[in-house]
Amino acid sequence: MNEFQPFEHEVMASQNEKEVDYNLSESGVHPLLLRELLTDSPEYIETLLATEIDYAHANGNPELRENIAALYSGCTSSNVLVTVGAIEANYNSIHTLLQPGDELAIMLPNYMQIWGIAKNHGLKINIFHLCEDNGWQVNLDELMQAVTPKTKLIAVCNPNNPTGYILTHEEMNAIINAAEGVGAWILADEVYTGAERIKDEETPSFYGKYDKVIAVGSMSKAYGLPGLRVGWAVASPDTIDKIWRRHEYTTLSTSIFSNKLAALALSVNVRPRIIQRTRNYIRKGFPLLQQWIDHQKDTFRLVPPQAAAIAFVHYQLDVNSTELANKLIQEKSVLIVPGDHFGMDKFIRISYGLPQNYLTEGLKRIQQLVTEIRDKHGNM
Ligand SMILES: Cc1ncc(COP(=O)(O)O)c(C=O)c1O
Structure with a gap:
């Protein structure tokens, strides 16, 4: 058996995120206060107080599943399984669909959860890239090579x-055509839908565009509610039932309070306010980051992100990205994510969906370390 592959990105986060002065490693926006979520619905406090602290519906409470279904065209609550975060939806989807020895194609860079699960589950991994020198467009030639007649799933x-x-419509179609050509599944992690920066239109889902799709969503990123630990998988009812059988072994259900609060957050009256709050954080934070990069053009370069509260910044310094991240923790009490955790050294991932003073101070400390490194070693 292969050696266990730890989830390096989450190891660094769980050991440091609550310890540092400035956490610029989170990929969602600054989280809501419970009070903020309940602003328009103070009467809901009574509903929460009157809740029996029981198990929730194992597959998610009916109102929550209906509200999730309403986000996808042609979807009903029988297409939805509520999970403990998107992380569980990804984990149980892979274990439902793939057996050791099966082949899958993964887009990189990526949140490396599926890559790590694939390693630990004895799957054969083929990679296709998003290319920085092409504005992060998909390398379609690589996609064609990564998807073979043996491919069971494209992540x-x-x-x-x-x-x-x-992804553009053309890129989505190319991925669907590649999957269809070999009868593969598409596991589409869409947790940042709703967190668009440069446009108001929400990113279309892969769900409904091809039969063999599992779409994964979450309250953690676009809704700023990571502490609820609510995610979901959306797929055909028979696939949902199979994932649910795994869910009964792993987490059984998320908490009854999380089910209720997530249903409230996704209700037609509350959701638009939360999505707007997310976009405000992203759209106000990004210019600060861009300005900071513009002042250090000889060190940093960035293809501006179109969505999400994170930027994947290339740097030119004679230091490896994990070493840089560790120095930032130890010397400046700032947490960022090293490119190594996405399989790409010489990049760092920085959050910007944060309160402005907090972001500015965190960036200032990174700049201090960069200056110290440059003074010591010069640049490359
Ligand atoms: C792409 C992606 N998928 C899934 C997750 C896990 O999210 P959740 O908090 O819903 O488990 C993350 C968290 O960073 C993520 O970035």
């Missing part, structure tokens, strides 16, 4: 973590 993240890139 994509759209909008993408860490680049914030949104």
Whole structure:
């Protein structure tokens, strides 16, 4: 058996995110206060107080599943399984669809959860890239090579973590055609839908465009509610039932309060306000980051992200990205994500969907370290 592959990105986060002065590693926007969520519905406090602290519906409470279904065309609550975060939806989807020895194609860079699961589950991994020198567009030649007659699943993240890139309709169609050509599944991690920066139109889902799609969503990113630990998988009812059988072994259900609060957040009256709040954070934070990069053009370069509260920044310094991240933790008490955690050294991922003073101070400390490194080693 292969050696266990830890989830490096989450290891660094879980060991440091609550310890540092400035956490610029989170990929969602600054989280809501419970009070903010309940602003328009103070009467809901009574509903929460009157809740029996029981198990929730194992597959998610009916109102929540209906509200999730309403986000996808041609979807009903029988197409939805509520999970403990998108992380569980991804995990149980892969274990439902793929057996050790099966082949899958993965888009990189990416949140490396599926890559790590694939390693630990003994799957054969083929890679296709988003290319920085092409504005992070998909390398379609690589896609064609990565998808073979043996491919069982294509894993994509759209909008993408860490680049914030949104696939074009042509790229989505190319991925669907590649999957259809060999009868493969598409596992579409769409947790950043709703967190668009450069346009108001929400990113279309892969769900409904091809039969063999599992779309994964979450309250953690576009809704700023990571502490609810609510995610979901959307697929055909028989696929949902199979994932649910895995869910009964792993987490069984998320909490009854999370089910209720997520249903409220996704209701037609509340959702637009939360999505607007997310976009305000992203759209106000990004110019600060861009300005900061513009002042250090000899060190940093960035393809501006189209969505999500994160930027994948290339740097030119004689230091490896994990080493840089560790120095930032130890010397400046700032947490960022090293490019190594996405399989790409010489990049760092920085959050910008944060309160402005917090972001500015965190960036200032990164700049201090960069200046110190340059003074010591010079640049490359
Ligand atoms: C692309 C992607 N998928 C899934 C997750 C996990 O999200 P959740 O908090 O819903 O488990 C993350 C978290 O960073 C992510 O970036």
